Amino acid sequence: MPEDPEPHAQRENGTPHALIAGAGIGGLTAALTLAEAGWQVTLADREPRLQEVGAGLQLAPNATRLLGPLGILDALDNLAVEPAALCIRNGETGDRLSRTPLGASAAAQFGAPFLVAHRADLQRALLRRAAANPAITIRLGLALADLRESGEAVTGLFEDGAGAALPIAADLLVAADGLWSRGRRIAGLPGPSRYSGRTAWRTLVPRAQAPIFAREAEVHLWLGAGVHVVHYPVCGGEFVNLVAIIEDEWREEGWSAPGNPDVITSRMRGLAPRLRDLAAAAEHWNRWALLDRPPESRWSRGRMTLLGDAAHPMLPFLAQGASQAIEDAAALAALLPATRDGARIAAALRRYDALRIPRTARIQAEARRQGTIYHLSGLGGRARDAALRLLPGTLLLRRYAWIFAHDARVIGA
Secondary structure, three states: OOOOHHHHHHHHOOOOEEEEEOOOHHHHHHHHHHHHOOOEEEEEEOOOOOOOOOOEEEEOHHHHHHHHHHOHHHHOOOOOEOOOEEEEEEOOOOOEEEEEEOHHHHHHHHOOOOEEEEHHHHHHHHHHHHHOOOOEEEEEOOEEEEEEEOOOOEEEEEEOOOOOEEEEEEOEEEEOOOOOOHHHHHOOOOOOOEEEEEEEEEEEEEHHHOOHHHHOOOEEEEEEOOEEEEEEEEHHHOEEEEEEEEEOOOOOOOOOEEEOHHHHHHHOOOOOHHHHHHHHOOOOEEEEEEEEOOOOOOOOEOOEEEOHHHOOOOOHHHOOHHHHHHHHHHHHHHHOOOOOOHHHHHHHHHHHHHHHHHHHHHHHHHHHHHHHHHOOOHHHHHHHHHHHHHOOOHHHHHHOHHHHOOOOOOOOO
């Protein structure tokens, strides 16, 4: 079975070669950061055509400070929105509980902006930058199936759409293949993540059809009993991204299962009228199951490691999933020397585990805690609302400064 000639040639010319499985946000960012660090990169994805999927996302300063030097913030200039504030409301009454200023004041505090964007816009910007980089080769329609490792190389074994096998040799293999990662199994780690008992429903509402309040350049968070809703403008303000998270037993693999509007309308029946008006303006909904898993003791094995959701799936209650995948990519590039020496690569990956696992585990735990607080009812919900009314909005930023001020490029930060 012959090896793929182009990546093999990359290994022969003396430049270290990284093989990345998965061309989502984490995989694309890793391709760019490793290329900048002196690596040749082959980026493989199981889809024959990359389709930008998923909902809007929030990019906190810990991510935007890393995307800026890659040219991605410039590419998002007319698409991403810099919200002026985070506004938290009681979901049933609509009363405002807290308002945290963002915008210029938060950017000055953390040295990088808070942004909201559609996932498709970010993925497209990353893909264009990767496709234009001569150090990066993009291979589509290849699904990671297994690997073989020797002292000289790691070989990813891929399958194409017809089931034919294709081996690609490299010096490093990064599995950035998402929640249902095959790379986890290959690395000898537990299989699929556990279901959280919640599903996320998402939609885009055209600006012209959205109520006036939803068009504001703010992130709005509505808290209710067993449900919470987030919305903010994306795509340069042309759409409102709307996400409702409910307690639910439905569970299927994938990001874009159609959602019955009657179901989500029923689950939002007890919420404030103007929030229901926003939901009623949506024509189509998609849903996905929210997955979680306990932290691992390791992500890496020899010349292989994991990144993003393959390593640390996160509940979305701190809006850090994409940001932590971006951090992983930056840290990996900062730690890895541009070398083909297996011992040095393995040592760098152990350091990557030691630095990244405690941080992502802490964020996972805090996200779980926030999810419980968001969905409180009765006395617990009233106590939550009272605390939010009393606490200054700026306290939220100070509380999570350990997340937002972090620079993953600084080793040991």
